[in-house]
Amino acid sequence: MRTNANTSLREEQKRHTRARLMTGAKKLFSTRGYAAVRVDDIAAAVGCSRATFYLHFAGKVEILSAIAAQSTVPSTLRFYEDLDRVLEAGSRAEFVGWVTRAIEWFHEYKELLPAWDEATALEPEFRELARDGIRALPNAMTSYLAGWPADRQDEARLRVELLVAQLERFFTRWAMQGTIDVSAEQAAEVLADIWFPALRAPSGAS
Template identity: 80%
Template sequence: MPTKSNPLSLRDEQKLQTRAKLLDGAKALFAERGYAAVRVDDITAAVGCSRATFYLHFASKQELLRAIAEQGTAPTALHFYEDLDRVLDTGSRAEFVDWVARAIAWFQEYKDLLPAWDEATALEPEFRELARQGILALPNAMTSYLARWPADRQDEARLRVELLVAQLERFFTRWAMQGTIDVTADRAAEVLAEIWFPALQAPTT
């Protein structure tokens, strides 16, 4: 990592700037057209670089989308479920409602890229595996929650979190993107909490 005594060279600075431009340009195109319709040539044209320059930074369009996910959504999603672990520790339904509302707002922040991720997951086996690993990482980040479940029900405990993720994603798609669910975000958070707050409680016996 560069320091004040060992700064980046001009060449390295230019490489970082080009990479950032490729990420930003691809993000805009994926948001506008989805994943399948965007070609490497479209990305290079938007950024104003050559295909050779693109392939210096990314092996494929798929790798570029993965970098976008790793840059923004994956770390913040993990943080959300670490925070859910804290919320469940409080035992407060009101805090859980607030968490669901924040989760809905998080989906809103990344709304424009969701169709591209869904397309890539359907089309690219490697991206599908990456998405699967990402979902598996969420319950694993909830160490306090898992500790409350007996050893022989750990898989069930993880599955409950994975199903929560799936329902939040599906609700958001139908509500914000398709417009087929007519409800306010606050009311949705209340009803989702009604379903999921008890469902995430560890068994008492």
């Protein structure tokens, strides 16, 4: 009984330390980007040793990947499941609402975007994770894909992937670089003009 209690306590301590490391890393990545942060910085931020860090993570790539898996990946999938519903409803007004929510989502994760971009450019492992994440989004849109013929499924997926890329690039230029001067409302309307028709299945498809 005592052994079980001790084991449970150790497991809880491990989970707590892992969570603290992830919280500390997220703050550092948000303020300093990816390349400038060292493993020693993350360990020091939570008051543990470098050795303790490596008990939980193999390195910076793994902890950033864990942060993404914990928060952004599930929320992104839910967003594109919702887009599937919006497209099935066939309402442009609902699509504008979805784009508006997408812009708000980017705002929520604005501080981490530079770190993700740096890691994608620098780390092949994270680049593969980002690629898999983008590929997973069309697969969450089952109704949308069902509306496209079998010989155009790759094209259907590509359209969603290009939507993801344009939304991210727009947000970077608009909210982070300040090189696009437009209101969120106007941006949502114009993006809807472009993408609402572009995501419709071809007529006559089964």
